[in-house]
Amino acid sequence: MRVSDALGREHEFAAPPRRIVSLVPSWTETLFALGAGDRVVGVTEFCVHPAAQLAALPRVGGTKNPDRRAIAALAPDLVLANQEENRQRDVERLLAAGLRVFVTYARSVSGAVAELRTLGRITGHDAEGEALAGEVERRLAALAAQARLPRPRVVALVWREPLMAVGGDTFASDLIACAGGDNPFAADGRGRYPRIDERELVLAAPDVLLLPTEPYAFGDAERREYLGLPCPAARSGRVHVLEGELLSWYGPRMPRALDTLARLFAG
Numbered sequence: 001m002r003v004s005d006a007l008g009r010e011h012e013f014a015a016p017p018r019r020i021v022s023l024v025p026s027w028t029e030t031l032f033a034l035g036a037g038d039r040v041v042g043v044t045e046f047c048v049h050p051a052a053q054l055a056a057l058p059r060v061g062g063t064k065n066p067d068r069r070a071i072a073a074l075a076p077d078l079v080l081a082n083q084e085e086n087r088q089r090d091v092e093r094l095l096a097a098g099l100r101v102f103v104t105y106a107r108s109v110s111g112a113v114a115e116l117r118t119l120g121r122i123t124g125h126d127a128e129g130e131a132l133a134g135e136v137e138r139r140l141a142a143l144a145a146q147a148r149l150p151r152p153r154v155v156a157l158v159w160r161e162p163l164m165a166v167g168g169d170t171f172a173s174d175l176i177a178c179a180g181g182d183n184p185f186a187a188d189g190r191g192r193y194p195r196i197d198e199r200e201l202v203l204a205a206p207d208v209l210l211l212p213t214e215p216y217a218f219g220d221a222e223r224r225e226y227l228g229l230p231c232p233a234a235r236s237g238r239v240h241v242l243e244g245e246l247l248s249w250y251g252p253r254m255p256r257a258l259d260t261l262a263r264l265f266a267g
Contacts, residue, residue, distance in 0.1 A: 003118055006083050006105035016124035017078035017100075021071050022047060023063055024082040024104065028054070030116065030251030031080075033132060036123035042074045049245075066090055072097050078122070080104070104250075108174040109258075112250040113137065132252055139258045140178055147180060152207035152265050154181030155233075156247060158193055159216045163201065167194045172247045175254075179261035181208065202231050208265055209233040214244030240264055 001013045021042040022028040028047040031040055037053055042060045058074060061067040063085045071079060076099065081091050083105035094101050102122070106112035113133045120129015154176050156166040166172045168186035170193070176183050184204040185194055196204075209226055211218035218241055226239050233239050242264075246257040 001121060003122060005103045007103050009103075011100065011102060011122075013122060016122065017076075019074065019076045020078045020080060020123075021060060021074055021076040022080045023060075023066055023086050024080055025049070025063070025085075026245070026249035026251050026253070027080050027082070027104065027119065029249070029253070030119060030132075031123065033252040034120055034123055034125040034128045036119075036125055039123060041076060042071060064090075066094075068093055068097065072099065076100075078102060080119075106171055106250055107169050108171060109136070109140065109178050109254065110174075112171060112254065116251060136254045136258070139255045143178060143180060143258060143262055146262075148266075151180055151182040152267075153184050153205060153232075154208045154210065154265065155184065155201065155204055155206040156210040156212060156242075157216075157218065158212065160218070160222070162195045163197060164193050165196050165201075166247075167192045171250065175247065175257060176261065179258050180265045181261065198229070202229055205231055206233045207236070207238060209239045210242050210247065210264075211240065212242045212244040212247045214248065217244075236267075238264070238267070 002010055004010050018039055019041045020039045022031060022040060023044055025047045028043050029049040031037055032050050032053055042058045043054060045059050045062050047054055060070045064087060079094055079099050079101045081101050081103045083103055091101050091103060104115050106115050113136050117129045117133045120126050156172060158164050158166055165185045166183060167190060173183045173186045211222055223239050223241050227234050245253055246260055
């Protein structure tokens, strides 16, 4: 089997890998959802789902500072990485150590679905990958059929100081669009996670303001603060603390993420 990763490198697999180290929390969860959890031999400190199955697995550092020696010591025949979550220099050093690193980089829901299918193929769980991917596509089709205009303006914050929002060319922004929202920062030309100030947030006039619990842990205190802003979301009380994984994790959470966001956007 031959598949290409996000770096355009072709990988040939004579058989499914038997020892996988995952440096991507969402793909760690996905491997278990596919039925390939028994192949996972190492994960990062941020890989927290499924908790019970991960409890006894070795930890190999964080997503931004993986312990390369610990990874090599586990003798993996595949390391899963992500171009956004993992640093290029760490990937290059793992490659230099002779390890096979498969790099993902989905920046859209359809891209995440394609990578989900690819993981199914790589691990020999094609049917399970197809089933999960099909579930996402059915949700997308149902939401497209129910689409209503005008679309609510949706701002999702990702950091507090400095204030940062989800911008364009990101999985989170496309997820918002697929669920029926319109991200005003998606096409402002300032990058994938633009820095903004409170004035810009107000001028964006969001109908819905999302405060995800990761990477910054927004909570009730921030919600109360933003409910005082002079914008439509605050006036209508549509400022929502959101489970962070729903906005940024690929894999089996995508159907629930789409359904949750669609409900919030409907009012």
